[in-house]
Amino acid sequence: MSDNQKLFLKKIRLEQIIIKIVQVGIVILILGLWEYLTLKKVLNPFIFSSPSRIIKTIISLAYSGSLFEHIFTTLYEIIIAFSLGIGLGFIIAIILYECLILAKIVDPFLTMLNSLPKVALGPIIIIWAGANIKAIIIMALLINLIVSLLTIYNGFLGTDETKIKLLKSFGASKKQILKYLIIPGSKRTIISSLKLNISMTLIGVIMGEFLVSKKGIGYLIIYGTQIFNLNIVMAGIVILIILSFILYEIVKFIEKKFL
Amino acid sequence: MNNTLTIAHIKKSYYTKKGEIKAIDDINLEIKKGEIVAIVGSSGCGKSSLLGILAGIEKCHEGSFYFQNRKPVIGYMLQNDALFPWLSVYENAILGLKIQKKDTMENIAYVKKLFKTYNLDEFMNKYPHELSGGMKQRVALIRTLAIKPDILLLDEPFSALDYQSRLAISCDVFKIIKQEKITTILVSHDIAEAVSLANRVVVLSKRPCKIKKIYEINLNNDNPILNRNEKDFNLYYQQIWKDLDVNVG
Ligand SMILES: Nc1ncnc2c1ncn2[C@@H]1O[C@H](COP(=O)(O)OP(=O)(O)OP(=O)(O)O)[C@@H](O)[C@H]1O
Ligand SMILES: [Mg+2]
Numbered sequence: 001m002s003d004n005q006k007l008f009l010k011k012i013r014l015e016q017i018i019i020k021i022v023q024v025g026i027v028i029l030i031l032g033l034w035e036y037l038t039l040k041k042v043l044n045p046f047i048f049s050s051p052s053r054i055i056k057t058i059i060s061l062a063y064s065g066s067l068f069e070h071i072f073t074t075l076y077e078i079i080i081a082f083s084l085g086i087g088l089g090f091i092i093a094i095i096l097y098e099c100l101i102l103a104k105i106v107d108p109f110l111t112m113l114n115s116l117p118k119v120a121l122g123p124i125i126i127i128w129a130g131a132n133i134k135a136i137i138i139m140a141l142l143i144n145l146i147v148s149l150l151t152i153y154n155g156f157l158g159t160d161e162t163k164i165k166l167l168k169s170f171g172a173s174k175k176q177i178l179k180y181l182i183i184p185g186s187k188r189t190i191i192s193s194l195k196l197n198i199s200m201t202l203i204g205v206i207m208g209e210f211l212v213s214k215k216g217i218g219y220l221i222i223y224g225t226q227i228f229n230l231n232i233v234m235a236g237i238v239i240l241i242i243l244s245f246i247l248y249e250i251v252k253f254i255e256k257k258f259l
Numbered sequence: 260m261n262n263t264l265t266i267a268h269i270k271k272s273y274y275t276k277k278g279e280i281k282a283i284d285d286i287n288l289e290i291k292k293g294e295i296v297a298i299v300g301s302s303g304c305g306k307s308s309l310l311g312i313l314a315g316i317e318k319c320h321e322g323s324f325y326f327q328n329r330k331p332v333i334g335y336m337l338q339n340d341a342l343f344p345w346l347s348v349y350e351n352a353i354l355g356l357k358i359q360k361k362d363t364m365e366n367i368a369y370v371k372k373l374f375k376t377y378n379l380d381e382f383m384n385k386y387p388h389e390l391s392g393g394m395k396q397r398v399a400l401i402r403t404l405a406i407k408p409d410i411l412l413l414d415e416p417f418s419a420l421d422y423q424s425r426l427a428i429s430c431d432v433f434k435i436i437k438q439e440k441i442t443t444i445l446v447s448h449d450i451a452e453a454v455s456l457a458n459r460v461v462v463l464s465k466r467p468c469k470i471k472k473i474y475e476i477n478l479n480n481d482n483p484i485l486n487r488n489e490k491d492f493n494l495y496y497q498q499i500w501k502d503l504d505v506n507v508g
Contacts, residue, residue, distance in 0.1 A: 160339075160341065162337050162338075162339045162341045163341045163343065165311075165314075165316050165335070165337065165341075166335065166337065166341045167358065168314075168315065168316045169314040169315065169316060169333055169334075169335035169412075170354070170355045170358045170359060170406065171315065171358065171359060172358045176358055180354065180358065181343070184343070184345050185343070185345070187345065
């Protein structure tokens, strides 16, 4: 390794360390300031809660066992809605790809559905599906399905024309073109759509839990608001942040592994 | 048995919202077994459309083509190697066999032999992105030859390559075609390439294309690179250049 190369690597490493230090510093500063100001009653702890109170709340929730129940409920809903969104999106995308007329027919409806704020449908979903976990999953599906359907479908449409021609020159049937080209070729788009899908699913699940639920992190937040216990609300948000971060990292790992 | 490929009265139009686009206007051609015919013509005149019809990709509304009174097995190579990045080089090469459900022991042995011939056998388990452009095009060639085509259709197959690999691979293709006596139609926008490789050069008119002229190429060598040094090479070149009526500048 030449000296210049070493110098370059050193510079990059130094830069990374500085970035990390500043990031951690910002978090500590905010948390410290928050704790200090509520301690000195500059901020009303009843409204603003405080880092120490949040930690205490989380610990006591964990002791009572309800914390894990909430987390698992939400996680369960997320996993179901996430996989259903991708699975159904994939199947519908294949149907639309194979049947161009159908795709043209449903196009304006999809656009309409896509631009509609799905929360508006919440009350109807509850009436139709009942105030249970089904309603929450339908809510999340409404939000993530169209996004993943459109991404996968557009991935199909983007298939290299030359490759299709090649298969046709071999006399491949429509089914063979799907099996050998379209489906394996869309792996990249599907995997890169996972990130968007997971955030959409999170939005849908939490929204659903806000509307109907007896368990889950969304429920925890709403419950805290109703009894005006900001410690519980903040604890719910903190858990949610951690959960989304972990899910996001898992998806990023999958992306790295398979792309 | 009739060993020629006969193309009779082929016409082709595309129908679009803006109107009918006539691409081919009555093409007739007979090509003997083992012959290499190069097709040149101005951009957009309908060369790819003609190959598309012969490859069974494009419908043609009028005319027909036949070979030994049956539908020929077609090998089709395009400008882009069209290798599937998620398949290994070997899996790419047997793709056609798999689709036609002809992946028998015998045919697979033949593919492996082709890999040896092109010194690509150590790369069989690699993936396309690990190969150079010339090597990829060679794999595409193996994939085409694997199905033992009666007729080889080459649509500017080397034009994405740099000059060096282009000469090398066109030389390879030439040797194989001659060895296996595969009837070949080569579309090229490079007149020198067309003249050096082909037994005949067909010049097409502007769209909708008709055959404008056919040149019998009589160069003595059996090597396309040496052909370029022949005395008559430049005569053909200049004549075809004139026929194409290219407006420069
Ligand atoms: N699918 C299509 N729909 C409508 N028009 C088309 C279609 N394919 C080709 N054409 C038109 O038909 C004409 C002939 O096209 P073709 O691709 O056969 O030309 P080409 O000789 O291969 O051109 P190039 O030298 O650029 O490769 C062009 O004018 C083109 O615009
Ligand atoms: Mg073309």
